[in-house]
Amino acid sequence: MNKPISVLLADDHTLVREMLVERLDSEADIEVVASVSDAGEALQAATEKKPQVLLLDIDMPGRSPFEVAAEIRKSLPSSRVIFLSAHMNDQYIEQALECEAAGYLTKDEPTARLIDAIRAVARGSTHFSSAVSERIVIDEHGAHLSRDHLTRLKLLTQRELEVLGHLAQGLPKKTIARLMGISVKTVEKHCDHVMEKLDIHDRVQLARFAIREGLSQP
Amino acid sequence: MARRFPWVWVGSAILLTILMFAGLAWHVRSTFEVGREVAESYVASDRLRDLMTELQQQLATTAILLIATHDPTWKVRHMEVESKLQQALRETIADSESGYNQAALVQARDAISELSRLEAEATSLAEWGEVNEALALLSGDEYRELQRRFLAASQLFIDDHRGFLNDRLALQAEREVQSIGVAFLILLLSLAIWLALVRRLRRWGAALDRESVIRRQLEAELLQSQKMEAVGRLASGIAHDFRNLLTAIRGYVTLARDRIPSLHPARHALGRVEEAADQAEGVIRGLLTFGRRSVAEKQAVDTEELITRAAAWVQRMVPAKVQLDTLVQKDEDGLWVLADPVQLQQVLLNLVVNACDAMPGGGRVEIAAQRSVIGTDPVVTISVRDTGHGMSEEVAARALEPFFTTKSASEGTGLGLSMAHGIVTQHDGNLSIDSTPGVGTTVSIRLPAIPAPLASDSTMPDIGGDIGEPGHVLLLEPHDYVRQIMAAALEAAGYTVAALASTADLLGQLRDEQNLPVLVVLNADLPGSENESPVHWLRSVGYRGPVLLVSGGPETEAADMTDDRVMLLPKPVSMAQLKRLALRMTRTDPERKQVI
Numbered sequence: 001m002n003k004p005i006s007v008l009l010a011d012d013h014t015l016v017r018e019m020l021v022e023r024l025d026s027e028a029d030i031e032v033v034a035s036v037s038d039a040g041e042a043l044q045a046a047t048e049k050k051p052q053v054l055l056l057d058i059d060m061p062g063r064s065p066f067e068v069a070a071e072i073r074k075s076l077p078s079s080r081v082i083f084l085s086a087h088m089n090d091q092y093i094e095q096a097l098e099c100e101a102a103g104y105l106t107k108d109e110p111t112a113r114l115i116d117a118i119r120a121v122a123r124g125s126t127h128f129s130s131a132v133s134e135r136i137v138i139d140e141h142g143a144h145l146s147r148d149h150l151t152r153l154k155l156l157t158q159r160e161l162e163v164l165g166h167l168a169q170g171l172p173k174k175t176i177a178r179l180m181g182i183s184v185k186t187v188e189k190h191c192d193h194v195m196e197k198l199d200i201h202d203r204v205q206l207a208r209f210a211i212r213e214g215l216s217q218p
Numbered sequence: 219m220a221r222r223f224p225w226v227w228v229g230s231a232i233l234l235t236i237l238m239f240a241g242l243a244w245h246v247r248s249t250f251e252v253g254r255e256v257a258e259s260y261v262a263s264d265r266l267r268d269l270m271t272e273l274q275q276q277l278a279t280t281a282i283l284l285i286a287t288h289d290p291t292w293k294v295r296h297m298e299v300e301s302k303l304q305q306a307l308r309e310t311i312a313d314s315e316s317g318y319n320q321a322a323l324v325q326a327r328d329a330i331s332e333l334s335r336l337e338a339e340a341t342s343l344a345e346w347g348e349v350n351e352a353l354a355l356l357s358g359d360e361y362r363e364l365q366r367r368f369l370a371a372s373q374l375f376i377d378d379h380r381g382f383l384n385d386r387l388a389l390q391a392e393r394e395v396q397s398i399g400v401a402f403l404i405l406l407l408s409l410a411i412w413l414a415l416v417r418r419l420r421r422w423g424a425a426l427d428r429e430s431v432i433r434r435q436l437e438a439e440l441l442q443s444q445k446m447e448a449v450g451r452l453a454s455g456i457a458h459d460f461r462n463l464l465t466a467i468r469g470y471v472t473l474a475r476d477r478i479p480s481l482h483p484a485r486h487a488l489g490r491v492e493e494a495a496d497q498a499e500g501v502i503r504g505l506l507t508f509g510r511r512s513v514a515e516k517q518a519v520d521t522e523e524l525i526t527r528a529a530a531w532v533q534r535m536v537p538a539k540v541q542l543d544t545l546v547q548k549d550e551d552g553l554w555v556l557a558d559p560v561q562l563q564q565v566l567l568n569l570v571v572n573a574c575d576a577m578p579g580g581g582r583v584e585i586a587a588q589r590s591v592i593g594t595d596p597v598v599t600i601s602v603r604d605t606g607h608g609m610s611e612e613v614a615a616r617a618l619e620p621f622f623t624t625k626s627a628s629e630g631t632g633l634g635l636s637m638a639h640g641i642v643t644q645h646d647g648n649l650s651i652d653s654t655p656g657v658g659t660t661v662s663i664r665l666p667a668i669p670a671p672l673a674s675d676s677t678m679p680d681i682g683g684d685i686g687e688p689g690h691v692l693l694l695e696p697h698d699y700v701r702q703i704m705a706a707a708l709e710a711a712g713y714t715v716a717a718l719a720s721t722a723d724l725l726g727q728l729r730d731e732q733n734l735p736v737l738v739v740l741n742a743d744l745p746g747s748e749n750e751s752p753v754h755w756l757r758s759v760g761y762r763g764p765v766l767l768v769s770g771g772p773e774t775e776a777a778d779m780t781d782d783r784v785m786l787l788p789k790p791v792s793m794a795q796l797k798r799l800a801l802r803m804t805r806t807d808p809e810r811k812q813v814i
Binding site for chain 1: 454457458459461462463464465466468469470472473476499502503506697699700702703704705706707709710717768769770782785786787788789790791792793794795797798799802803
């Protein structure tokens with residue numbers, strides 16, 4: 001049998017903590033190696049026990065759990081942190097992504113989901129609720145939470161933006177190719193990609209989109 | 219409204235008023251002066267006539283006495299009187315500015331000269347001893363005629379002079395009328411200016427009154443929002459602790475259930491505990507929504523469609539005695555708002571339930587929507603109107619507070635309106651209550667309007683449809699955390715994902731013919747791939763399938779644009795977009811035609 005997943009649990013609510021310890025310990029593949037009541041203690045216990053997964057409650061008195069998670073990421077790269085919170089909060093999620101947390105769960109979710117999350121994270125995956133994960137954006141700096149999830153324009157490359165601007169003005173593809181100094185075939189490919197990315201498949205709608213986004217004058 | 223004090227107006231009004239009084243004062247002074255001059259001139263001319271008459275009589279008297287007495291003293295006296303009279307006449311004639319009738323004076327002077335000539339003749343006759351002839355000459359017709367001419371000339375002089383003075387008075391009276399007219403005009407003008415000024419000041423006063431009313435309203439609103447904010451924080455705090463307790467309760471219920479046999483009688487009790495916990499969870503969600511601590515998933519929502527759906531949905535909960543209507547005022551710009559449709563439906567449900575509760579004997583509920591412009595901002599107003607018992611002012615003032623309810627404990631939690639308020643505030647909108655006891659209540663939600671989106675942007679709640687056909691995806695991304703997140707997103711889309719950190723790993727996977735990928739998602743800025751484009755490299759190792767190239771810069775673009783099955787995705791990329799495009803690239807849909 002494989003070695004069970006070692007879990008460290010930090011929650012200031014004794015009832016919750018004890019319940020979780022009991023519940024997790026009832027799973028054969030999970031072993032709670034330590035349970036503590038604040039983030040500072042969690043750091044100490046983690047250094048000592050080197051757990052695979054840390055479950056950190058966010059709303060605990062004492063040291064910031066985000067700070068502790070960032071320290072653990074540096075000193076114990078093989079330990080991964082899942083944050084637990086009583087509620088969803090953009091600022092918390094943002095901070096969790098900043099310290100590269102492996103997951104963020106709210107306490108209203110059934111404990112079965114927490115157990116699934118622990119298993120997924122131990123396998124090397126991440127676990128965020130779907131509402132959160134769809135809003136995660138990756139860029140050169142890593143992952144963060146998007147606040148403007150309606151702008152599809154950001155999906156387009158510079159060349160595609162240029163093509164969209166010309167298309168919206170009603171220029172034929174040949175003219176666009178000449179203007180941009182590329183082949184008609186390449187222009188066609190850019191058009192295809194623009195339509196795919198924007199999910200718009202008609203020229204009038206495309207022109208409306210370009211005008212609305214300020215790419216073209218009405 | 220610019221409020222600069224109208225100094226120019228005030229200045230001109232004051233100046234005109236001063237001018238008017240100065241004009242009137244000058245006029246009074248000049249009238250007084252003229253009156254005084256005329257009176258003096260009257261007296262002076264009378265005196266002159268009296269003097270001339272008296273001197274002429276003295277001349278006659280001294281001449282007769284000289285003839286009768288031969289006393290040389292009378293001769294001297296006679297000559298003195300004559301020279302005095304001549305001098306008075308000369309002076310008066312020379313005074314051209316006094317306005318005397320000079321012709322009359324000349325006639326008087328000529329008459330005096332003729333009289334003097336006759337007196338000299340009589341005097342010389344007397345010296346020759348012809349006294350009787352001399353006296354006869356001085357009492358003769360010629361002498362009397364000359365005396366009469368002198369007196370007539372004197373009277374003419376006086377009459378003319380009085381005429382002149384009367385003319386002067388008449389002229390002054392005419393001037394008086396003119397100057398009173400001008401003063402009256404000035405008075406009218408300054409009155410008009412003062413009136414305009416008073417009107418303007420009144421307008422200012424009214425504007426200030428309006429402003430102060432608005433300010434008081436804003437202050438009241440601020441106070442109310444501060445209160446709601448404080449109550450919201452309190453609600454969040456309570457919800458937080460309460461949820462922790464519920465987590466423990468539900469966890470222990472699960473543990474207990476796992477540990478007792480399936481037919482144990484306590485199982486039913488545990489089920490009821492769980493139900494109670496689920497209900498309590500609903501209360502907590504309400505509290506969190508009120509305290510704005512839950513996450514809203516905002517998207518473009520057509521309120522017309524939302525109301526239609528919500529009405530169909532809530533219809534089942536509306537008692538038979540209550541009639542539910544919808545009234546949407548269509549607008550050519552549409553009735554679009556940026557909102558979480560699920561939360562907005564929750565708000566409508568809460569409001570309709572409240573409306574129905576306010577009409578135990580039946581009535582009418584109307585859900586309406588319309589677009590308008592407030593200031594320069596377009597807004598969509600959704601209102602729920604009932605014909606129920608209404609609320610008193612005190613109840614309306616407290617209606618948004620959590621747990622405030624007028625219903626019995628079994629009927630309501632007192633969270634409906636406070637939740638609605640929380641949700642609307644979270645959507646940058648506002649909620650207002652207009653209620654009249656006995657008439658009904660209208661709750662209005664005002665949300666910022668947005669332009670109608672493209673058909674493809676409209677995303678009303680859509681369950682399912684985002685799961686792709688099962689397929690294997692190779693993901694190559696050197697950044698560990700980003701790789702994990704991308705892999706989780708692709709897994710959520712239904713793919714099995716091999717998350718790889720190096721090209722060597724990718725090569726190994728590509729050679730596994732048992733598990734060929736339907737898509738390769740690749741970081742275009744992979745270290746070690748500067749000399750060759752990642753797509754060329756993929757094609758050179760035999761992979762011909764679709765490639766999603768995630769790039770941080772534009773350099774890769776030109777190189778890979780020749781390949782039909784490559785799509786370049788510039789960062790930042792959201793996981794929702796990644797999922798959607800991966801599904802598009804792996805889906806074969808022959809019916810989809812491109813019009814361009």
